[in-house]
Amino acid sequence: MTAYSPLPYAVFGVSGRTGAATADALLRSGQPVRVVVRDSAKAQAWAERGAEVAVADLTDLAAMTQALSQVQGAYVVSPQHYSREDLFERAELIAEITARAAIAADVPRLVALSSVGADRESGTGWIRMNRMFEQRLTDAGVSTIFLRAAYFMENWMPMVGQAMRSGTLPTFLAPPQRLLPMVATVDVGSAAAALLQEKRTGTCAVTLAGPKDYAPNDVAAIVSATLEKPVDVAVLPETEWPEALADAHFSKAALAGFTEMTRGLNCSHIDIKSDPRAVEWVGTTPLERVIVELVQGQR
Template identity: 75%
Template sequence: MTVSLPYVVFGVTGRTGAAAADALLRAGQPVRVVVRDPAKGQPWAERGAQVAVADLTDLAAMTSALSQARGAYVVSPQHYQREDLFALAGVIADITARAALAAQIPRLVALSSIGADRASGTGWIGMNRMFEQRLGDTGIPTVFLRAAYFMENWTPLVGAAVDNGTLPTFLSPPQHPLPMVATADVGRIAAALLQEESTNTSIVTLSGPEDYAPGDVAAIIAATLGKRVDVAVVPEAAWPQALAAAGFSAAALAGFIEMTRSLNSAHIDIKSDPRAVERAGTTPLKHVIAELARH
């Protein structure tokens, strides 16, 4: 009996990786999940997945995790509590690229972000740009999956709105729609792209079924809870204080501020790279926000 080679999935302790691995398993595909903590792999092993243990900065372990596989969904987790988060992202990008070459993996789907085509002025997204560039240099056929603003980014702000009837937002103006996407759709599309087995390198931008504004988020919370919810734009001077509880390092805070400024000014724009192919997820914002508001 011929045993099919697995698809390797990173980030299964996060939302997009878990969704990608789930979609592949549901499709009957063999899967190898990569975790740092073996205990985190146990639920996946119970579903029939192989489990590889690797730190993203360990070249030998990464090479082993990527070996004898049909393709891989790779991510670069961002460590917002560290001052050296950009340097660490560079190391992870380099190790991932070197391991993929050493493992001779035939293709990759790499999680990135809208704005990764911009050379500067994008804050945190500069880490995604490094990831893209280093993987691109390998020559391995790769789909760079540039996701829009995650709907789940609203989680702590929805909590505040549930508690006090006011939704704080760093995005402005509050009625200006932006592309947003559910992380479940990111993982599902990543799994679909892996199974396409194209031999080309490409860029895919991914948004939700429509664009949404902060005012839409507030309206969904209000409808879910049956009470009025106002929107309060946090002025930029107050951003550091508003984010004090988030545990960001000074470097991460500066990256957040630059990124958010660029979202508000449309320097970060889903349509800014003419090479990109647009795809849309199916999960509406209402599904994600109403679920958050109920919990």
């Protein structure tokens, strides 16, 4: 039996899926948690569950240092601001502040959300922001486990909505029968919580995929079975990507990053097995469960 520590685990990103899943997993296992938010109003539900609440902007060194002080460890994220033209510069600033705050607060260990492909020097689009995060924390000498998640199953939500309305599932991933590692965000949270509690020191990378690989055709088949009607797959040519993404309100820089990242996925330049030093973890949540929930949530 491990000795109980009254110090909490700090969890960032609880307004998003992976941070919320991490905080939830820690609380369910009886661990003390400090959620870190920009707006205290967004932490009410966590406070009601017994979590401490810290308020910090990710670019405020003093507030970040305070939020990371007196903790057993922390789950940190670098949120990506897709509406900004300076999203890469913003990510670099957040990485710098996070590293400096972690050193100032003397955090024993971090689990940092990253992505498959972060080991690649170029040709990864958005994933370069995760690489910046990894490099800055590594250079600072902070004990960090980089949790390189596969393609989020929840990324299919807007495409599932279109399939429900039109009977056709659009996809940027091609060819539609090619299998790709995907992971549920609840598994990211479970893995982050487990890694925080391992008490390991030093820096390493852990890749995280779902129980098996899936293709866009599998997503369409699950939607079809759930709706009990045919659903086709339509691979969107690259010339149509800007129009297809118009509702996302991406900046020009973000659209270019998405395009390069998706090309990298489609040609297998971004590959979960590309870093032989990374430790492989596997989640338990099947794609079927996530897609059915997405369908039910949009009915």
